[in-house]
Amino acid sequence: MSDALFEIVDVPVRIEQLIKKVERRKAGAITTFIGTVREWTKGRRTIFLEYQAYIPMAIKMLAAIGEEVETKWPETRIAITHRIGRLEISEIAVGIAVSSPHRKAAYEANEYAIERIKQIVPIWKKEHWDDGETWIGDQLENVPYSSGFPSVEEVES
C-alpha cells in the first residue's frame, strides 16, 4: 500500500494505514467499511475468491467516486483500497475510510462509496465453491437494474 488515496493492490489491505490517509485535526469522526470474503452465500460455501481489475480505469473510477463524495459531503475526505488476486475466507477485499468533522456525513459518504464501487468500478470477482467456480456479475443487493448493469446515464450522473 502506498500513500495514494485510491489504490488497487495485490497485498493485504491494512486498515490502520488506510485510516491514517484520512486523519485530520478537524475530523471528529472516521468511518471505515471493510468488505471481507464471506464463507457462505445463500447456502453455498466459498473456498476462496479471485478478483480481477482493469487496473488503470479502476483507479480512475475510485478517484471519481472520491470526487462525488467530496462534492456531496463537502468536509469529508475519503480513501479506498481494493485488493485483487486470490483471497481466502475473512481476508479484506476492500477498505473504505471516510473522515468528517461530524459523524452523520462519515456514515453516509462511506455507504455511498461502497454502493458506487459495486456500480462503476471495473473489478470482477470469481467465486470458487467446493463444487465449481464462476465469475460473478451484478451482485447489487439494493439497486435493481433491468439490464443487470447501470446505464451510462446513471454512470455519468
Add this chain to the structure above:
Amino acid sequence: MSDALFEIVDVPVRIEQLIKKVERRKAGAITTFIGTVREWTKGRRTIFLEYQAYIPMAIKMLAAIGEEVETKWPETRIAITHRIGRLEISEIAVGIAVSSPHRKAAYEANEYAIERIKQIVPIWKKEHWDDGETWIGDQLENVPYSSGFPSVEEVES
C-alpha cells in the same frame, strides 16, 4: 485492550485489535466508527480533552447496547472500546466495530450504537480550550431532548 467486547481503557484504542474481535467467517462486512478528538468545534479551539467514566456502569451500558444491537440486527456482532483520561487532538476516544453477513446492517447497527453511547453510557468529556475549560453536557447532534437528557422511559425502551 483485552479480549472483552465492551471496554473502558486508559490506553490508546487499537482499531485493528477491535476489528479482530468481531471477525467471523460468515461476516462479509465490517464497519467501524472512530470518534477522534477534533481541534475545532463551532469556532472554538480545543487543546485537549479529558474523559471520565463511571467505569463499571459504563461497561454494563456498553454491553446493554450490544444486546440491543444484536436483537435489532440478529446476525451482527459488535465490539466497543471507549478511552478515558487525557486525549490529545486526533487521538481516538471511541471505537465501534460491527460485523455482519451484509453491509446494510453493519452500517445501521454501527450508527445506532454511537447514538446510544451518547445517550446512556456514563462517560463525561471535559473540553480544555485555549481560554478555559468545561465539562460538556448533552452534545447530541440529532436527538433533541427537552430536558437535555433522555428520560428513563427512553433509556429503558
Add this chain to the structure above:
Amino acid sequence: MIKILLFAHLQEAVGKGEIQLEIGQTTVEQLKAELQQKYRIAGLEHVMIAINEEYALDNSIINPGDTVAFIPPVSGG
C-alpha cells in the same frame, strides 16, 4: 449508610467523588433534595440517578447499603 458517587462538574462542585451518607431508606427524589440543600448544587433536575449501576426513577427506593450515582448529562463518544 448509602454511598454516593459524583462525576464531572458535580464532583468538582462538591470537591470529592464519593460521599457516605448516614440515612435510612429514602427515595431518589428525597436524596436529590437533601444533596441539593446540603451542597448547594444547582441543576440536579437534569441529573439522572443510578442505584447499584442501574438507572432509577424519581420515586425509586434507596436502601442502606446501596450505591447511588449522580449522573449528569453524558458526553461520551
Add this chain to the structure above:
Amino acid sequence: MIKILLFAHLQEAVGKGEIQLEIGQTTVEQLKAELQQKYRIAGLEHVMIAINEEYALDNSIINPGDTVAFIPPVSGG
C-alpha cells in the same frame, strides 16, 4: 488498429485478455457486433464499453489507436 481488452468470463471465453483488431473508425455498436460474430460471445448486450478508460455509449466513435475495454457487469467490493 484498435486494442481490445477483455476481462472476467469474456477473457476466458476468448482465451486471451487482449486482441488487436486491424479496422478503421467504427462505433461501439459495430465493434460489439463484429466481436459477437467473430468469437461467438453471448450476452454482449450486458457488457459496457470503455474507450480509453472512459465509459462510452453504443453510438460512441472508436478511432484507430484507441484502447477499447469490454466491461461485463462488475462485482467488486
